[in-house]
Amino acid sequence: MSERITDPRAASWYEASARARIDGLLDPGSFAEILGPEQRRMSPHLPLFDLPRAFDDGMIVGAGRLDGRPVLVAAQEGRFMGGAFGEVHGAKLVGLLRAAPALKPAAVLILFDTGGVRLQEANAGETAIAEVMRAIAEVRAAGVPVVGLIGGRAGAYGGGGLIAGTCSRLAVSEGGRISVSGPEVIETNKGAEEFDSRDRALVWRTMGGKHRRLTGGADAFADDTVAAFRAAAIDLIGRAPAFDLVTLEAEQARLEQRLDRFGDCRDAAEIWGRLGVNDPAAVPGLTAADFDALLAGLAETTHDAR
Amino acid sequence: MTLAEILASLFPEGHDVAVTDGLVAGDGPFWGGRLAVIGVDGNTALGVEGACRLAGCVLDVVRRGGGTPILVVVDSDSQRMSRRDELLGLNEYLAHLAKCLLLADRGGHPTVGLVYGHTAAGAFIATALATRALAGLPGANPSVMDLPSVARVTKLPLDRLEAMAKDTPVFAPGLDNMVRTGAVHAVLDPAQPLGPQVAALIDGLPAADTRDALGAERGGRPVAQAIAAEVARGARLG
Numbered sequence: 001m002s003e004r005i006t007d008p009r010a011a012s013w014y015e016a017s018a019r020a021r022i023d024g025l026l027d028p029g030s031f032a033e034i035l036g037p038e039q040r041r042m043s044p045h046l047p048l049f050d051l052p053r054a055f056d057d058g059m060i061v062g063a064g065r066l067d068g069r070p071v072l073v074a075a076q077e078g079r080f081m082g083g084a085f086g087e088v089h090g091a092k093l094v095g096l097l098r099a100a101p102a103l104k105p106a107a108v109l110i111l112f113d114t115g116g117v118r119l120q121e122a123n124a125g126e127t128a129i130a131e132v133m134r135a136i137a138e139v140r141a142a143g144v145p146v147v148g149l150i151g152g153r154a155g156a157y158g159g160g161g162l163i164a165g166t167c168s169r170l171a172v173s174e175g176g177r178i179s180v181s182g183p184e185v186i187e188t189n190k191g192a193e194e195f196d197s198r199d200r201a202l203v204w205r206t207m208g209g210k211h212r213r214l215t216g217g218a219d220a221f222a223d224d225t226v227a228a229f230r231a232a233a234i235d236l237i238g239r240a241p242a243f244d245l246v247t248l249e250a251e252q253a254r255l256e257q258r259l260d261r262f263g264d265c266r267d268a269a270e271i272w273g274r275l276g277v278n279d280p281a282a283v284p285g286l287t288a289a290d291f292d293a294l295l296a297g298l299a300e301t302t303h304d305a306r
Numbered sequence: 307m308t309l310a311e312i313l314a315s316l317f318p319e320g321h322d323v324a325v326t327d328g329l330v331a332g333d334g335p336f337w338g339g340r341l342a343v344i345g346v347d348g349n350t351a352l353g354v355e356g357a358c359r360l361a362g363c364v365l366d367v368v369r370r371g372g373g374t375p376i377l378v379v380v381d382s383d384s385q386r387m388s389r390r391d392e393l394l395g396l397n398e399y400l401a402h403l404a405k406c407l408l409l410a411d412r413g414g415h416p417t418v419g420l421v422y423g424h425t426a427a428g429a430f431i432a433t434a435l436a437t438r439a440l441a442g443l444p445g446a447n448p449s450v451m452d453l454p455s456v457a458r459v460t461k462l463p464l465d466r467l468e469a470m471a472k473d474t475p476v477f478a479p480g481l482d483n484m485v486r487t488g489a490v491h492a493v494l495d496p497a498q499p500l501g502p503q504v505a506a507l508i509d510g511l512p513a514a515d516t517r518d519a520l521g522a523e524r525g526g527r528p529v530a531q532a533i534a535a536e537v538a539r540g541a542r543l544g
Contacts, residue, residue, distance in 0.1 A: 035540060045474075119459055121477055122476070123450060126430065179396070215394075217398055245409065259394065
């Protein structure tokens with residue numbers, strides 16, 4: 001009940017549902033969903049596993065306005081199957097991206113909240129991720145920025161991390177995590193000495209928003225509010241890199257330099273220290289404003305070709 | 307087929323393709339021009355250094371121009387699973403490799419994948435699945451995750467999963483299932499020279515991404531194409 005009287009933009013991005021994020025992110029009342037839940041386009045596969053289905057398969061796609069400009073939007077619902085990519089879920093994003101080169105919106109926004117591929121539909125999910133990445137390349141090549149927003153419970157893991165790395169620009173919050181193998185996957189395969197998934201501070205430090213922003217894996221750090229993500233999205237649309245040889249050569253140089261400078265580091269705090277952060281231990285506790293002030297004093301963080 | 311056999315079949319006049327630390331790179335004479343080859347051999351896990359090196363090779367091909375096609379050969383593990391790789395931003399390295407292949411393809415360098423061994427998860431997406439057409443050789447075993455791991459995550463008994471895998475291509479590992487979902491376009495014949503077969507794939511490359519159409523046709527992904535088409539048709543700017 002309290003949701004009705006609360007300003008949707010003041011809400012926590014982390015706590016909000018995918019629909020609430022879209023509502024607060026876009027200009028009020030501007031969102032028009034495509035293939036909404038009333039169409040009941042559910043997974044044809046989950047019943048085989050005796051698993052419940054969702055009317056939208058955990059993916060909401062549509063069009064709306066951001067700061068008066070037309071955008072296409074896709075949002076993953078992390079509360080359904082961990083936001084994982086199944087056949088319908090992935091195909092909705094693929095379809096939205098394929099519409100973008102002709103429609104030429106001001107941007108395509110992807111609100112990530114995913115653990116990666118839905119294992120019950122693994123081959124369909126994996127292939128959809130490849131299709132999404134190809135489609136993003138086409139959208140970017142057509143001059144339309146693809147902006148990823150990452151701050152949900154499920155983070156952006158597995159193939160979601162690869163899709164994030166394909167976007168023109170990324171905004172991430174403290175709670176947003178970007179990674180390929182998740183902590184539990186590394187622990188299961190390599191042991192707790194390699195990665196203790198219960199050590200939450202280690203998880204945030206290694207995969208969390210501040211580390212990604214500090215090392216160039218994301219372009220903006222946002223407070224955990226819908227309003228902050230809205231402001232970040234508006235800003236990032238205006239400074240999206242082209243998808244061309246110049247950008248990818250610059251990214252190649254950026255990623256090679258990272259290996260040279262930090263390849264022997266064991267922990268994120270060591271990397272932050274080498275970046276010039278005086279008190280790495282204090283970084284996890286910094287507010288977004290203090291963190292932005294810290295960033296302003298570090299040259300490398302403007303190195304953001306992607 | 308082993309990588310050496312594949313290269314011998316592709317390049318009967320010899321080639322300059324070398325394998326270092328499980329990473330494949332080089333080129334050879336091909337139909338009056340050159341064919342660039344990159345990839346992963348020996349069930350090697352793809353980590354930050356490997357992805358970065360392969361991406362650099364792709365960019366070299368693009369910089370040289372001339373429309374040289376790129377063959378991505380894969381017999382890999384999954385992405386390298388380590389704290390260090392994730393600390394350094396493995397997602398960016400793998401995505402960068404995929405983007406370089408997508409850029410090359412858009413820039414007139416046809417890209418073809420060839421899976422001849424294992425491959426899985428992020429390593430698969432960053433390499434073979436980022437090409438315009440993906441071929442497999444019999445005996446290849448692409449997967450997202452092996453069934454024992456699927457059993458652990460889904461908490462379903464392994465014997466039940468194995469039984470379901472027999473007639474449910476959408477989740478079970480293996481080349482046949484990836485063919486049916488449309489991820490793998492064609493299976494090559496190892497008894498015939500590979501050069502003409504790869505050349506035929508390059509000549510017949512689809513202009514658009516047809517994997518969902520193949521998946522619908524072959525029954526491995528029954529609804530993806532229809533859903534994507536419906537969303538694309540329904541999209542209008544407000």
